[in-house]
Amino acid sequence: MAVTQAPRYPLLFNPKARSQRAQRAASFIMERATRFALYATSSPEEARDLAAKFAAEGEPVVVAAGGDGTLNAVLQGLAGSVTALGVIPAGTMNVFARELGIPYGNLDKAFEVIEQGYIREIDLFAVNGSPFVQMAGLGFDASVIEETTWESKKMLGPLAYLLAAVKVLGEKPPMMEVITADGRREEGVAVLAGNGTLYGGQLPLFRKADNQDEMLDILVFKESGYRLVLDSFANLARGGVDLSDSVTHLQAGCFTVRCDVDFPIQVDGELLGRDHEAYFRSMERRLRVLAPEQPMVSRFGEAMKALWGWTRKMQGVE
Numbered sequence: 001m002a003v004t005q006a007p008r009y010p011l012l013f014n015p016k017a018r019s020q021r022a023q024r025a026a027s028f029i030m031e032r033a034t035r036f037a038l039y040a041t042s043s044p045e046e047a048r049d050l051a052a053k054f055a056a057e058g059e060p061v062v063v064a065a066g067g068d069g070t071l072n073a074v075l076q077g078l079a080g081s082v083t084a085l086g087v088i089p090a091g092t093m094n095v096f097a098r099e100l101g102i103p104y105g106n107l108d109k110a111f112e113v114i115e116q117g118y119i120r121e122i123d124l125f126a127v128n129g130s131p132f133v134q135m136a137g138l139g140f141d142a143s144v145i146e147e148t149t150w151e152s153k154k155m156l157g158p159l160a161y162l163l164a165a166v167k168v169l170g171e172k173p174p175m176m177e178v179i180t181a182d183g184r185r186e187e188g189v190a191v192l193a194g195n196g197t198l199y200g201g202q203l204p205l206f207r208k209a210d211n212q213d214e215m216l217d218i219l220v221f222k223e224s225g226y227r228l229v230l231d232s233f234a235n236l237a238r239g240g241v242d243l244s245d246s247v248t249h250l251q252a253g254c255f256t257v258r259c260d261v262d263f264p265i266q267v268d269g270e271l272l273g274r275d276h277e278a279y280f281r282s283m284e285r286r287l288r289v290l291a292p293e294q295p296m297v298s299r300f301g302e303a304m305k306a307l308w309g310w311t312r313k314m315q316g317v318e
Helices: 020-031 046-056 066-079 095-100 107-116 142-149 150-156 159-169 225-238 299-313
Strands: 009-013 036-040 061-066 086-087 119-122 123-129 128-133 137-140 176-180 185-188 190-193 215-219 247-252 255-267 270-282 289-292
Touching: 009 020, 009 046, 009 066, 020 086, 020 107, 020 270, 036 061, 036 128, 046 061, 046 066, 066 095, 066 128, 066 150, 066 270, 066 289, 086 095, 086 107, 128 255, 137 142, 142 159, 142 255, 142 270, 150 159, 159 185, 159 225, 176 190, 176 247, 185 215, 185 247, 225 247
Parallel strands: 009 036, 009 061, 061 086, 086 289
Antiparallel strands: 119 289, 123 128, 123 270, 137 190, 137 255, 176 185, 176 255, 190 215, 215 247, 255 270
């Protein structure tokens, strides 16, 4: 009688990650070493190239163990292929895993999702040729990422981003213009483009987003400084950032952002660089992801409950 051997998945990870979550993931992976072919990557470029190599060789699944930055590097290599992405959430935020309902606090259950083999096809977009799956930011939030050093993240964790945000909020940003393919135009000091509902963890910034509708949800922020943050949180508590008069909401599959000076661009939480123009487009082939078989709408509902609980706690209401 023939014995069916369990598949051995190529797994890409960053061996330099030193957070507690990353260390737990490393132990989890080593305990299941017979199920993975391990590849330690020294840079996002190496992770991208390895993923592309596996896709070209016809691997059905490539697993990324890490946070959203690691996932973005791997999906860049898988973009345009039929190879499915498996996710072992080992980052600080794990926004993409949260979006798809992949258990980010239980690695055993996350691995069960891979083993179950259900594939969801997710819209994939690119800005200036660089693919992303969750969101992209131009201006304020990209400036915060640009200002946050690796050393400060290592020492302070998420607090490092808060300190960088305080610095960026005191600066005067340039004005950017958003131009959609159908001719709509909006001006603002910061732009966020969401493929999914979540931003930065459990914040449901893009309440109308659907990562299978071939559209990006675009938020154009008119106000800068602390008004930008205060308006955003106040209106999130009301039900949506776009309810503010200082934020315009658009939907488009293709659009351009222009500015007289270079501005920072981030994709999936990683700094892409600076440019005076950003061209967004949908990619022809969707990304195939191993994910739970559940409705996407439930992720927004869970995020809103979490936000409402946080707001009441801050107000001293039990």
